[in-house]
Amino acid sequence: MSTQFVYVTYIRATPEKVFDALTKPEFTTRYWAGTTQRSDWTKGATLGVHAPDGRLWDSGAVLEIDPPRKLVMRWLNEGLAELKAEGPTIVTYELEQQGSVTKLTLTQTSPVADSKVIGMMSQGWPAVLAGLKSLLETGEPIAEFAEWPDGM
C-alpha cells in the first residue's frame, strides 16, 4: 500500500509566476531553505536539488512538464540515508488559474506503506508553500524557512 500527501493552497499570482517560483533559483533560494533546483526542465531531464553549500540533497527526473499547468517529477532524497533507502517518490504540481488567484495542488506519493519520506515531507511542504505564497504576495518569504537549517 502506498502513502500519499496532498496539499492545496491559493496564491494571488498568475500560474506563470507560481511555476517560475517553484522551479527557478532566483525564487527558490529566497524561500525554500536557500536551495537551488538544477534541471533543463524538459521531459526526461535530470533534476538536482542542492543545498546552499552545493551538496546534492534530492535527485530525480522530470517525468512530465506542461508549463504553467503541470509538472511531474521523480524525487529521491539523497541527504538522509534512511529516507534514501525507501527509494524514489513522485512529486506533482498542478496549477489552475481561478480569477486573480492560482490554485496550486501538490501531491507526493511513495509506493512504500507508512513512508517516512512522506511523513517528513508532510511537515515540510506546508512551510515551503507558505513561504512561496508570502514571497509572491508580499515580496518577502517566511524568514524561518528561508535559510538552510543549522546542522543539516
Place this chain on the structure above:
Amino acid sequence: MAGSAFVYVTYIRTTPEKLWQALTTPEFQRKFWFGMHQDSDFRKGSPWRLVFEDGRVADDGEVLEADPPNRLVLKWRNRLRPELTEEGDARCEMALETVGDATRLTITHSIPRDNSQLIEAVSGGWPKILASLKSLLETGEALDSIHSRVKA
C-alpha cells in the same frame, strides 16, 4: 482505523494574538470566510454558530476548549445538508504556535466515522479559507476571487 480526519497546516507572518483575533472576530471572518461569520463569545461551554450573510446557519455546536491565543476546540455539526447533519458531531481543533516571526496554524477537523462526507466537504473549504486568511493578514487583502466563486 476508525474515523475520518482532515489536517491542514499553514504559516502566517503574524502573531498568535492577531491570528486569534482574526479567527474569532466577525469583521475579520466576513473577509476571509466566504462572507460568513461566527456567532459565539468563544468561552468554554458557550454555543457557537457559523452563519451565512443571509442569516442561515451552516454549522453549529459548542466551544469545547478555549485557551487564547493558543488553542480553540469546537464541537461542529452541519445544519445545511441533511446527509451531513445525520453524521453527527465533528470536532474542530485550531492550534496556534509562534515559529520565528510567523505563527503556525494547525487545523484538525475530525469525526468518529469512516468515509465521512462532512470531512470530505470541509477538506475542500479549509485550504480556501486559510489561504485567504493568510493573504488578509499579510497583505491587508483577502482572496476575493475565491470568495465570489464559492458564493456563485
